[in-house]
Ligand SMILES: [Zn+2]
C-alpha cells in the first residue's frame with residue numbers, strides 16, 4: 001500500500017478517514033481529522049527518536065473538501081507544528097475558492113499566527129499529478145475533489161468523498177492503487193457498496209489494487225466484498 005491511514009472511518013465513527021505517506025523527511029497528509037492528530041503526534045515523536053534524530057521537516061496537507069471530518073484536525077496541527085515542532089505546514093487546496101474558505105477558518109476563526117502555514121494550489125505539489133473534481137453533497141457542489149497522486153513513481157487514485165466513480169475511471173489502469181470510499185448505508189452522497197462492487201471487481205481484474213476507506217459499517221462492507229480481491233486500507237496503530 002502506497003498510503004497509510006490514521007483512521008478509515010466515515011464522519012459518524014470514532015476514527016475519521018485520514019491518509020498519509022512520507023517522502024524522505026516530508027510528511028504528506030491527505031485531509032486531517034481531529035482523531036488523527038494524536039496519532040500523528042505519536043508518529044512524529046517516533047520519527048524524532050529514530051537513528052537520525054530528526055522528525056519530519058515539512059508537513060504538507062492535501063485537502064479533498066471542507067467537511068469537518070476531513071479538515072477538523074488541520075488548525076490544531078498548524079498551531080502545534082508552529083509552537084512545538086517548529087515545522088512548516090503547507091496546505092494544498094484544489095481550487096482558489098477552497099483555499100479562500102480554508103483561510104477564513106485558519107485566520108479568522110482559529111487565529112493561526114501569521115507565517116504558521118501557507119496555502120498553495122494542489123497541482124503545484126510534486127506528488128499531485130491531477131486534481132479530479134467530483135460530486136459529493138449538493139451543498140458542497142464544485143468544492144469536492146479527488147486526486148491522481150504520484151508516490152515514488154507509482155500511481156494512486158484517491159477518491160475523497162464522492163457519490164460517483166465516473167470522474168476517476170479514466171485515471172485507473174493495471175498499475176494503479178485505487179483508494180475508494182464506500183458506504184453500507186445508501187445516502188446518495190457516498191458510494192453505496194452494492195452499486196460499486198461490479199465496477200470495482202472489473203478494476204481489480206484489470207490488475208489495479210482496490211482499497212476501501214471512509215467506511216460507515218465495516219462488518220456490512222466486509223460481507224459485501226467477501227470472495228473478491230478488494231480489501232480495506234490498513235490503519236497505523238501508533239506503534
Ligand atoms: Zn467524510
Ligand SMILES: [Zn+2]
Nearest residue numbers: 065067136161
Ligand atoms: Zn464529506
